[in-house]
Amino acid sequence: MITSTSNAQVKALSKLIKNARARRQQQVYIVEGIRMFRETPEDRIEKIYASESFVKEHETLLAGKDWEMLSDSVFASVSDTKTPQGVLCLVKMRENRLEDMLQQKNGLWLILENVQDPGNLGTMFRTGEGAGIAGVIMDRSTVDIYNPKTIRSTMGSIFRVPFFITEDLHETIRQLQNAQVSVYAAHLEGSVCYDTPDYTKGTAFLIGNEGNGLTKETAALADSYIRIPMGGQLESLNAAMAAGILMYEANRQRRV
């Protein structure tokens, strides 16, 4: 059992939880909690770390797996949550290739530019899985999908919704368009009501930053600007909510 926070493995874990660059360099990330532990595909888990209390209560869950025990206090010091459930996994990154993702015909896509809130990003994955999207494209300025808060709010969708982080958002948008995907920018100045276009063919929704929306340059690439009508004195909807309403409108059309 590891009982010291200065243990090298413990230090490495802390770094992976806090530091996006360390995650990227090592191509691994951390998922925490019993729910995520159950949802992580087995072949993606490099190692499991469990608190002493967790081992006592759930030893059968760990049978046959590569796990290490931490004292409860060391576990708490590493954990990203206030009330740790006592288990976390070191998981191998596995990203999709855009070319493979684009094989899907008539897919529904989400393209994100500079989304900053981890909860919003996670909720977009979760709702996207429900709405049946083909994948999520994110630019580098979007919050890290491997951020522990993002992962938690995906509720496991991170393992099931294909995604691609692009170094060149504009080029990626053009590639989607070349693959017969119509790109719609969710925009407060959109002249087209969001429920007017036909989303039954290849469709992508472009969603921008929570405070500032899409950059002009990115919005300009869209085939059309769409707008969700808003009553009252509201200036905007929450970004994840807007994405969810759009994805479920496409889902509705595809079911009709």
Place this chain on the structure above:
Amino acid sequence: MITSTSNAQVKALSKLIKNARARRQQQVYIVEGIRMFRETPEDRIEKIYASESFVKEHETLLAGKDWEMLSDSVFASVSDTKTPQGVLCLVKMRENRLEDMLQQKNGLWLILENVQDPGNLGTMFRTGEGAGIAGVIMDRSTVDIYNPKTIRSTMGSIFRVPFFITEDLHETIRQLQNAQVSVYAAHLEGSVCYDTPDYTKGTAFLIGNEGNGLTKETAALADSYIRIPMGGQLESLNAAMAAGILMYEANRQRRV
């Protein structure tokens, strides 16, 4: 200028920020930040508290108003946020009477049972304003609408969306039904797809707790159980997201 955290007004403010019962007893609550300060109707503000830095920068905003200055460190100790903007207001509660709210014909309603996440509640208000709802009904077990986190995530909708906190949720549901409002329970076991019913007449969506959904007793009062279809292996959508998708489906039907 108040420079001590042991000042009586400062202590009273801290209590109002942290304690729902104190808010209810005194029938006041706190809104924080420059955005909320601008959005709060003037006749609802009892007093404004501003940090020394805020006063220096924005004194014109305070002209003619009843305000008190706190030193920056005292302000920070009171604030509910990590990076305080330097202004908070003591606001009078003003709740609607259910009978008045029910005067609205063919209204769209949200009825909440034991919703626990302040961000979800705030997002439901915000999205509800956009979708044009007549009001929100909450039971006593739902998180306090006057919680600072809830208020922030309403983005000002708390001042514009009528709401009613009921001591007897079941009785209130019956009152809505007597006023020709059809009550739909959002339920994972619903047999009716959410986009099938006609929501252009009086309509209420019943939304339950994030983890456990609606209680059996409450769900049993609904006129119909509806379900949002979900692909993948998802067990449920986020509660605010589900509410938003339902409210915008009703909004869409009402626009068609």
